[in-house]
Amino acid sequence: MRANKPKGLSINKGVEKPSSLNTDAIRKGIYKKAENLPLAKYMDGILKGDRMILGRAITLVESSLADQHEIAQRIIEKCLPYSGNSLRVGITGIPGVGKSTFIESFGLDLINKGKKIAVLAIDPSSDRSKGSILGDKTRMEKLALHEQAFIRPSPSAGTLGGVARKTRESILLCEAAGYDTIFIETVGVGQSETAVHSMVDLFLLLMLPGAGDEIQGIKRGIMELADLIVINKADDNRIEKVKLSQRDLLNALHLFPPTPSGWTPAVEYCSARNGSRLDLVWEQIRKYEDLIKKNNYFNIQRKDQAKYWFYETLNAELKRQFFEDNRIKKSLKKFEKQVLSSEISPFEAARQLLETNQKNTV
Numbered sequence: 001m002r003a004n005k006p007k008g009l010s011i012n013k014g015v016e017k018p019s020s021l022n023t024d025a026i027r028k029g030i031y032k033k034a035e036n037l038p039l040a041k042y043m044d045g046i047l048k049g050d051r052m053i054l055g056r057a058i059t060l061v062e063s064s065l066a067d068q069h070e071i072a073q074r075i076i077e078k079c080l081p082y083s084g085n086s087l088r089v090g091i092t093g094i095p096g097v098g099k100s101t102f103i104e105s106f107g108l109d110l111i112n113k114g115k116k117i118a119v120l121a122i123d124p125s126s127d128r129s130k131g132s133i134l135g136d137k138t139r140m141e142k143l144a145l146h147e148q149a150f151i152r153p154s155p156s157a158g159t160l161g162g163v164a165r166k167t168r169e170s171i172l173l174c175e176a177a178g179y180d181t182i183f184i185e186t187v188g189v190g191q192s193e194t195a196v197h198s199m200v201d202l203f204l205l206l207m208l209p210g211a212g213d214e215i216q217g218i219k220r221g222i223m224e225l226a227d228l229i230v231i232n233k234a235d236d237n238r239i240e241k242v243k244l245s246q247r248d249l250l251n252a253l254h255l256f257p258p259t260p261s262g263w264t265p266a267v268e269y270c271s272a273r274n275g276s277r278l279d280l281v282w283e284q285i286r287k288y289e290d291l292i293k294k295n296n297y298f299n300i301q302r303k304d305q306a307k308y309w310f311y312e313t314l315n316a317e318l319k320r321q322f323f324e325d326n327r328i329k330k331s332l333k334k335f336e337k338q339v340l341s342s343e344i345s346p347f348e349a350a351r352q353l354l355e356t357n358q359k360n361t362v
Contacts, residue, residue: 079176093206118179210241
C-alpha cells in the first residue's frame with residue numbers, strides 16, 4: 001500500500017499573471033491600442049506638465065521596439081533645452097528600511113513647500129512577466145494622487161542589478177515637464193547604486209536604527225557614495241538607539257577620504273511614518289546644494305555624468321549592433337559548438353569571432 005504524501009511537501013501550481021488588457025473590451029472594439037502622437041503633441045503636453053502624455057513619452061523611451069526608438073530620441077532631443085533645472089536625488093537602502101514610505105512622506109512635505117516632485121522608482125522585474133513586482137503607485141497612494149507629483153515605476157529588466165535602462169532619459173523628460181525635485185529610488189543595496197550615483201546630484205542612504213553596517217548589508221563602497229545618511233524609523237521608543245547609531249556613523253564617515261565636492265557627509269534621523277524631522281533632512285539637502293553650486297561642483301559633476309553616459313550608451317549600442325548582425329549570429333553558433341565540444345577555448349573563440357567581424361566591416 002502506497003504511503004500518503006505529506007501535505008506539507010505538496011506544491012500548488014502557480015497562478016499565471018493575467019493580462020493587463022481587457023480582452024473583452026478589445027474584442028468589442030471598446031479599447032484600442034494607443035497610437036503614437038505627433039511629435040508636436042508630445043512636446044506640447046510635456047511642457048504643459050500633462051502627466052498622461054509624459055507617461056506615454058517615457059513608455060516610448062523605455063520601449064525596445066525599433067519603430068518607437070526614433071520618435072523617442074526626437075522627443076529627448078526636443079526636451080534637452082528645457083532640462084537640467086531640477087535637483088536629482090538618488091535614494092537607496094536595504095529592503096525594509098522604508099524607502100517608499102520615506103519618499104511619500106518627504107515628497108508630500110516638499111509639495112507643501114511649493115515643490116513639484118517626480119519619482120522614478122526602479123522596481124525588481126518578474127522573471128516570468130518581465131513587469132514590475134512591487135508597483136510603487138500602490139506603495140505611495142497619497143503621493144500618486146497629488147497633482148504636483150509624478151510617480152513612474154519602471155521594471156529593472158535585470159539591467160545593472162536594478163537600474164532601469166532608460167532612467168537617465170526619463171529624468172530629462174520630467175525636468176522638461178517642470179518637475180524641480182526628482183527622486184530615483186533603487187531596488188536596494190547592490191550594483192545599481194553606482195549607476196544611480198552617476199545620474200544624480202545627491203546620493204541619500206537610508207539606514208535602520210540600532211544595526212551596524214554588517215547587519216544591514218551596507219558595504220563600505222556604498223557608504224563612500226553617500227552625501228547624506230538618514231536613519232529612518234526614528235520613533236520615540238527608539239530615540240536612544242537612533243542617536244547611538246548616528247554617533248557611530250559620524251565616526252565611521254570621518255575615516256573616509258575627503259569628497260571631491262568639498263562636502264562632509266551628514267547623518268540625520270527622522271520618522272517617515274509620523275513625518276518628524278523631515279525639515280532637518282531637507283535643510284541638509286539645501287546646504288549641500290548651496291555648497292556645490294557655489295563651488296561649481298554641481299556643473300562639473302553634471303558634465304562628468306553626461307560624458308559617462310555617452311560612453312555607456314555607446315558601449316550598449318555597439319553590443320546591440322554586434323549581436324543583431326546576421327553574419328555574427330551564424331558565426332556565433334559555430335563558435336559556441338566548438339567551445340562546448342572543447343575544440344577551442346572560450347577566449348580564442350571570442351578573439352576569432354571579433355576578428356571575423358572586423359574583416360566583415362572593412
